[in-house]
Amino acid sequence: MQFPMSALFGVAKPSGPTSMSIINDVKELVTQSKLFMDAEKLEKNKGKKLSRRGRNEIKMGQGGTLDPLADGVLVVGVGKGTKKLSQFLDCVKEYRTTVLLGCETDSYDSDGSRVALAPWRHVTREQVESALDKFRGQIQQTPPIFSALKMDGRPLYEYARQGIPLPRPIEPRPVTVHSLELVEWNIKHDFKWPEQTLSDQQKSAMETATGECVADAAETPEEGEVPTAFVLQMRVSGGTYVRSIAHDLAHEVGSAGCVVTLTRTRQGQFALSPEEEDDKGCVPWEVFAKASVELGEKDSSGLYAWEQEVLSHLEVVA
Structure with missing residues (x-):
């Protein structure tokens, strides 16, 4: 050589x-x-x-x-x-991600600030597996505002952080989810909802950027209780946001959710x-x-x- x-x-x-x-x-x-x-x-x-x-x-x-x-x-x-x-x-990429139910963040993952809490105890494995069908194949996906995707030359996350109204709504984009499976349900874990919340100024900035109201409802675990967490495995096209799949899936089953672990297991x-x-x-x-x-x-x-x-x-x- x-x-x-x-x-x-x-x-x-x-x-x-x-x-x-x-x-x-x-x-x-x-x-x-x-x-x-x-x-x-x-x-x-x-x-x-x-x-x-x-x-x-x-x-x-x-x-x-x-x-x-x-x-x-x-x-x-x-x-x-x-x-x-x-x-x-x-190229096609493969991911493994852990989703924690009951909490939504501005970035759709646990590195973000808590935006809202929602019920999670009612969610069953069967409900999640049934909902996965809506996220397989060719789908339209709306990227999270906390992403590097640009609108009029400016990353989306800058609009949210600086409270600048979006010039227009974030347009859904076509992506392909070749496979999506629930591989572990109700896992034992020590994950917690992010403690960091949005300040009044940050809430106002996010609402200004998105035009949506930011709320934090009271729904907390009892002592010794941990919210449900599950693991997804997926094979997706380029441009797919795993965080958005987790966020949208949680909404589909009447809850909120955020990504707490994310592993890219394959790229090309x-x-x-x-x-x-x-x-x-x-x-x-x-x-x-x-x-x-x-x-x-x-x-x-x-x-x-x-x-x-x-x-x-x-x-x-x-």
Whole structure:
């Protein structure tokens, strides 16, 4: 194999960091690796903590952002691999998500602020499974206002945060849900409804942006009681918002709901658990985290352990 190379590889992103912070941390290692940099630039970068300007020495990007809450497959492109990243925006993706009933947030997930509480005790597994039919196949889906989707050049979330009225209602978009299954019901958990609520100013801003009234009804668990949570598994087209499916499904069964865990298990040929012949696995985040602290020793081929791990998972781009 000839170095340096251009490539695609998957990183198993943990929940918590932003996708951009993951890319920047990986880039610190990539710009000091003979896998991706020529000898002259390697010598220049040796032992240095790169500045933002230094990071521009190599092209690197990701094929579809994951929210901080989400974990799972994050496709990374290096060099000419960045030209292939657009294909991952529209490819089929697979997700596993946990939905907590009884609470709705502004972002549709547990990182947001509580908007409303609703009854949940009446919801049965049979009701949820029956309601899933409405979300399979080709459907029209309205993206959440807390998303990066742009309207007149401005991300939707800016309208909500700044209390700017939307120029027009958010238009539903066609997406395809190839499969959608309830795989675990009423799971044991320690998830709680977000304690953070909207201030009067934030409520006013959100109502101004959406034109809808924000309410927080009183419906709290009894002592020792936890609201129902269940797990969905789905295979969807690019552009599908898992958070919207959870939000809309909860409404369909007469409740409210928010996403408390979200894992992208597959994006194109990159998967957390490879199953098909052409599948590629993902490099565990711990590999990069460890190398960022201490590179360790090189092997007989002159590669560090993290480089060997990436090499075993990547797809070379000519």
